[in-house]
Every structure is written in C-alpha cells, then in structure tokens.
Amino acid sequence: MGREKVHALLLEDLLEKSGGCAVVDGGFATQLEKHGASINDPLWSALCLIKDPDLIKRVHLEYLEAGADILVTSSYQATLPGFLSRGLSVEEAESLLEKSVTIAVEARDKFWASKKRSSGHNYNRALIAASIGSYGAYLADGSEYSGNYGPNVSIEKLKDFHRRRLQVLVEAGPDLLAFETIPNKLEAQACVELLDEENIEIPSWICFSSVDGENAPSGESFRECLDMINKSNKVSAVGINCAPPHFILSLIQRFKELTDKAIVVYPNSGEIWDGTAKRWLPSKCFDDEKFVQFAPKWRDAGAKLIGGCCRTTPSTVRSISKVLKAKKPVSNIRQIA
Ligand SMILES: C[S+](C)CC[C@H](N)C(=O)O
Ligand SMILES: N[C@@H](CCS)C(=O)O
Numbered sequence: 554m555g556r557e558k559v560h561a562l563l564l565e566d567l568l569e570k571s572g573g574c575a576v577v578d579g580g581f582a583t584q585l586e587k588h589g590a591s592i593n594d595p596l597w598s599a600l601c602l603i604k605d606p607d608l609i610k611r612v613h614l615e616y617l618e619a620g621a622d623i624l625v626t627s628s629y630q631a632t633l634p635g636f637l638s639r640g641l642s643v644e645e646a647e648s649l650l651e652k653s654v655t656i657a658v659e660a661r662d663k664f665w666a667s668k669k670r671s672s673g674h675n676y677n678r679a680l681i682a683a684s685i686g687s688y689g690a691y692l693a694d695g696s697e698y699s700g701n702y703g704p705n706v707s708i709e710k711l712k713d714f715h716r717r718r719l720q721v722l723v724e725a726g727p728d729l730l731a732f733e734t735i736p737n738k739l740e741a742q743a744c745v746e747l748l749d750e751e752n753i754e755i756p757s758w759i760c761f762s763s764v765d766g767e768n769a770p771s772g773e774s775f776r777e778c779l780d781m782i783n784k785s786n787k788v789s790a791v792g793i794n795c796a797p798p799h800f801i802l803s804l805i806q807r808f809k810e811l812t813d814k815a816i817v818v819y820p821n822s823g824e825i826w827d828g829t830a831k832r833w834l835p836s837k838c839f840d841d842e843k844f845v846q847f848a849p850k851w852r853d854a855g856a857k858l859i860g861g862c863c864r865t866t867p868s869t870v871r872s873i874s875k876v877l878k879a880k881k882p883v884s885n886i887r888q889i890a
C-alpha cells in the first residue's frame with residue numbers, strides 16, 4: 554500500500570473509531586494565555602516555541618485529557634520570515650518548526666501510552682495536525698479576518714511564503730496538515746497548488762475564516778473557493794475555523810451543497826479579534842453549554858471534525874467530546890431482548 558493511502562486510512566480509522574465525527578482540540582493560544590504566557594507579539598503563540606516549549610506540551614496534554622482526537626500544533630504563527638526577523642538563523646527557525654510537531658507527537662505518545670492498556674476509557678489515539686496559519690496571521694495585522702492582502706500579493710508570493718514551512722513541517726512527521734483561517738480564494742489556491750507541487754502525501758484540511766457567515770472574509774463566495782478546492786485530491790476536508798459559532802450550522806449546510814469532502818468546523822467563542830488593538834472584543838458568545846447544545850447539530854448537519862478555536866478551552870473540548878461520544882441510550886425493547 555502506498556504511503557498516501559496509509560495516511561488517508563489513519564484519518565478514516567479515527568473517524569470510524571469516533572463514531573463518524575472526531576473532536577479537534579480548542580484554542581491553543583488561549584490556553585497558553587490562561588497559563589500566564591504573554592503572547593502579545595508578532596509571533597503570537599509561536600513565541601512559546603522559543604520561550605516555553607514545556608508549556609506547549611502541557612497544553613497539548615490538557616486537550617488530550619479533555620478528549621481531543623486531533624491536536625493542532627503550535628505552528629500557526631511560526632514562520633521562517635517571522636523567526637528570521639527576530640535574529641534567528643534559518644537552521645534555528647527550521648528547527649523550531651520541527652519542534653512544533655515533535656512536541657505534539659511526544660504529548661500524544663505519552664498520553665496514549667498511559668491510556669491504551671487500560672479498558673473503560675473513551676479515548677482514541679490522537680492524530681497530529683500541523684498548523685499552517687494564513688499569510689495574514691504572519692502579517693499580524695488582522696488580515697486573516699479581512700483577506701485584504703493588498704495589490705502586490707500574487708499567488709507566487711503566497712506559495713513562496715508557504716513552501717519551505719510546509720516542507721519542514723511535513724518532514725517532521727505530522728499525520729495531517731491544517732491550513733487555518735484562510736481568508737481568500739487566492740491563498741486557498743496557493744495551498745492547493747503547493748500540495749501538488751510538493752507531492753504531499755499526508756491528508757490536509759483547508760479552513761476559512763468568515764466574518765459575515767456567508768462568504769470568505771474577502772467577500773468571495775464559498776462556491777468559488779470550494780469549486781477550486783474540489784478539483785484537488787490532496788485536500789481531504791474543508792471547513793471553517795475561528796469564525797463565530799452562530800454562523801456554523803448554516804455554513805455546514807452550505808458546504809454540504811458545495812463539496813463531497815469531509816467538513817471540519819472549529820469556531821471561536823464568538824468574541825471578535827481587534828487586529829489593531831490586539832485584543833478580543835466581547836460579542837455574541839457561546840459558553841460550554843452552548844457548544845454542548847450545538848455540537849450534535851453540527852454533526853447531524855454533516856460535520857465530520859468538530860472542535861473549538863480561539864477563546865475556547867479544554868473545558869469546551871471536554872463538553873464537545875462528552876456530548877459527541879455519549880453512548881446513545883439503548884431502548885427498553887433492546888434491553889429486554
Ligand atoms: C487568530 S488571531 C487572534 C492571531 C493573532 C494575529 N495573527 C496577530 O498576530 O495579531
Ligand atoms: N491553531 C491556532 C488557530 C488560531 S486562529 C490556535 O489555536 O491558536
């Protein structure tokens with residue numbers, strides 16, 4: 554069996570073991586901050602790869618304990634130009650990218666070694682999705698929520714930005730690639746073309762942000778974005794991350810009309826990122842109870858991967874995992890029989 558097939562089977566197997574819908578972890582940076590990490594920095598959560606890698610592992614373990622079937626790595630805003638601008642060498646920058654994957658793999662292996670022999674638990678061996686944040690995340694100007702990259706950003710420039718990071722992350726051995734908060738069609742196309750050009754054999758998901766609940770942040774329709782992605786057999790799942798949770802149900806329904814690919818959703822809490830002030834503004838928010846109420850609706854509407862993004866925590870993921878993995882009550886008739 555080819556390597557590509559083996560990797561695809563890992564995801565299929567996880568989906569089967571989790572009853573058709575796997576749990577993605579929650580806000581990674583949010584949980585770092587809950588532990589006191591200060592990430593108000595152009596590198597954002599990736600600063601911890603330099604300053605506090607042990608904390609990264611701790612957060613991964615907390616999400617595993619909470620029931621995450623998929624861990625997204627700490628590489629969202631870890632980029633080569635970002636690290637170089639801090640005076641690191643290319644070798645050091647690449648080794649930090651590699652480290653983002655190995656920390657997550659080590660956390661997964663440690664957690665699974667402690668669980669796999671005992672019976673009566675509801676955990677699966679988690680998969681590691683290497684995070685590839687959008688170009689806008691690297692710009693650190695809020696443009697992952699506007700898609701406004703200006704007139705000088707071409708597809709070639711976006712591919713140049715993503716190429717080496719993609720190569721290094723894949724080389725480090727994750728199970729999946731997670732393109733996150735993609736705000737426009739051009740960047741989605743750059744990702745799709747890169748997967749092909751680099752002959753990537755592990756499955757990928759491409760997630761868009763959305764600020765109006767109907768379109769990509771750029772204003773381009775999801776129809777045009779998904780028509781383009783549908784042509785790629787390297788992309789296993791498409792969806793939405795870091796958008797308000799009250800948009801998610803109708804977006805899943807829309808995506809179901811537009812693609813046969815698996816659908817992945819991991820909304821934020823509903824707070825809105827102010828890219829200038831660099832803080833979250835309160836808005837229509839979901840608490841954990843609301844996630845409990847909505848996660849089954851998202852699953853029933855067709856989402857195959859469900860989790861949380863910014864401002865959600867392990868407690869949110871515990872709630873999602875509990876409700877999605879709850880055994881359905883056996884009917885009286887079957888009990889008697
Ligand atoms: C998902 S947003 C909150 C990440 C941070 C942003 N790219 C920034 O650096 O300001
Ligand atoms: N995986 C990233 C996404 C930010 S939008 C994080 O959780 O911090």
Ligand SMILES: [Zn+2]
Pocket residue numbers: 794795821862863
């Ligand atoms: Zn987010």
